[in-house]
Amino acid sequence: MSPQSKRAAPAKSPYRAFYWILIAVALVGIGALVFAVVRARTGGSAAMAPVKIDSTSLRAIAAKATPEKLGPDNAPVKLVIFSDYTCPYCGQWAAQVQPRLMQDYVNPGKLQIVYYDFPLGTEGEHKYAYLAARAAHCGGEQGKYWEMHDYIFGRQSDWMYALTPPVKTYEQYARTVGVDPQKFNACLESDRYADVVTAEHELGVQLGVNATPTVIINERRLSDPGLQDYNGLKQTIEQAAGTGAR
Amino acid sequence: MTEARAGAETEGASAEPASALAPPPLARMGVAVLALVGLLIATYMLLHRLGVVGRLICGPEGACEIVQSSKWATFLSLPVPLVGVLGYLVLLVVAVLGLQPPWARDRRVSVVLVVLSGIAVAFTAYLTAIEAWVIHAWCRWCLGSAAVIVLILACALVDLVRVSRREEAL
Numbered sequence: 174m175s176p177q178s179k180r181a182a183p184a185k186s187p188y189r190a191f192y193w194i195l196i197a198v199a200l201v202g203i204g205a206l207v208f209a210v211v212r213a214r215t216g217g218s219a220a221m222a223p224v225k226i227d228s229t230s231l232r233a234i235a236a237k238a239t240p241e242k243l244g245p246d247n248a249p250v251k252l253v254i255f256s257d258y259t260c261p262y263c264g265q266w267a268a269q270v271q272p273r274l275m276q277d278y279v280n281p282g283k284l285q286i287v288y289y290d291f292p293l294g295t296e297g298e299h300k301y302a303y304l305a306a307r308a309a310h311c312g313g314e315q316g317k318y319w320e321m322h323d324y325i326f327g328r329q330s331d332w333m334y335a336l337t338p339p340v341k342t343y344e345q346y347a348r349t350v351g352v353d354p355q356k357f358n359a360c361l362e363s364d365r366y367a368d369v370v371t372a373e374h375e376l377g378v379q380l381g382v383n384a385t386p387t388v389i390i391n392e393r394r395l396s397d398p399g400l401q402d403y404n405g406l407k408q409t410i411e412q413a414a415g416t417g418a419r
Numbered sequence: 420m421t422e423a424r425a426g427a428e429t430e431g432a433s434a435e436p437a438s439a440l441a442p443p444p445l446a447r448m449g450v451a452v453l454a455l456v457g458l459l460i461a462t463y464m465l466l467h468r469l470g471v472v473g474r475l476i477c478g479p480e481g482a483c484e485i486v487q488s489s490k491w492a493t494f495l496s497l498p499v500p501l502v503g504v505l506g507y508l509v510l511l512v513v514a515v516l517g518l519q520p521p522w523a524r525d526r527r528v529s530v531v532l533v534v535l536s537g538i539a540v541a542f543t544a545y546l547t548a549i550e551a552w553v554i555h556a557w558c559r560w561c562l563g564s565a566a567v568i569v570l571i572l573a574c575a576l577v578d579l580v581r582v583s584r585r586e587e588a589l
Binding site (some may be wrong): 199 | 445
């Protein structure tokens with residue numbers, strides 16, 4: 174090695190080290206950003222399963238399970254429904270039976286629909302059941318629960334079989350119904366309402382619910398929630414209204 | 420061929436003494452590395468703003484989301500993270516160009532770095548005050564970016580002093 178090349182090394186080294194540091198920081202940073210994007214696309218930190226709730230007592234579970242309601246609290250009849258966003262019959266009920274009930278009974282103040290989530294599972298076709306329920310609640314946080322409910326049910330086939338958690342799809346629904354997408358995302362990408370949905374499911378289990386949609390009127394579980402015979406459901410509601418019982 | 424290499428070595432040797440005597444502009448290098456870190460932070464915040472990265476990794480309280488979704492997260496119709504990305508990008512480019520031989524000892528580069536980072540520190544101070552007294556929430560990434568820009572200003576000042584002293588010595 175010549176004397177000249179011996180002198181060259183120390184002169185170049187600070188720059189070389191600097192560029193290596195710059196490249197290393199860039200690579201680490203870009204890697205972290207790519208990881209964050211991929212993580213978000215695969216569902217990120219969004220809770221998609223039941224969570225542990227503090228108590229197993231029915232009273233505590235019922236207190237945590239806060240159903241969504243349609244119709245006045247003083248309506249003479251209350252229809253309680255346990256439903257799952259990944260259940261096709263529940264989608265059918267939401268699209269066909271609920272609008273008729275709204276027109277015939279809820280809007281005139283004769284009926285209140287009390288809606289509980291009952292996610293059927295966390296795998297297979299039900300893998301997004303909890304996420305969908307939470308998405309509806311996140312919409313509800315901005316006063317658009319029922320709009321999100323209708324959108325999620327109305328487009329079941331668009332998201333139920335998605336390979337990755339359909340967070341972006343729900344966000345699109347949220348935008349469409351007028352929900353602030355940033356606040357919605359912040360909600361959905363957290364575990365917010367996971368405890369509420371879990372409690373509602375647990376309440377259903379303790380009440381003996383084992384299928385969806387399960388409709389209960391006056392503590393009586395209906396064998397047909399109105400999907401096959403809407404007139405039968407009407408008759409049950411009329412009878413309940415006639416007896417004045419709730 | 421041997422002669423050509425020998426010639427190149429001689430040429431290199433004649434250029435080396437000047438660069439070997441001049442200390443490397445470490446403060447300017449520091450500005451470049453810190454600007455890159457700031458650029459990455461601002462890009463992460465911008466991607467969050469665009470809804471690409473979902474929830475920010477920002478501790479359990481969601482304070483970053485509160486700050487990011489506030490009306491203060493927009494400046495002159497531009498998302499604040501975009502302002503950050505552009506600002507850090509300019510600082511990075513100026514600092515790296517300022518390390519190249521024609522400008523390595525150019526005082527104007529140092530002045531530009533001090534002015535840009537000074538403006539950025541003032542803007543950051545304004546945003547931090549908003550966090551403290553208006554929003555009442557602390558976004559950790561914003562605080563990280565604030566620390567980075569303050570360090571950049573410190574490095575830029577050190578660089579300016581170094582270049583000024585060198586000019587005086589000459």
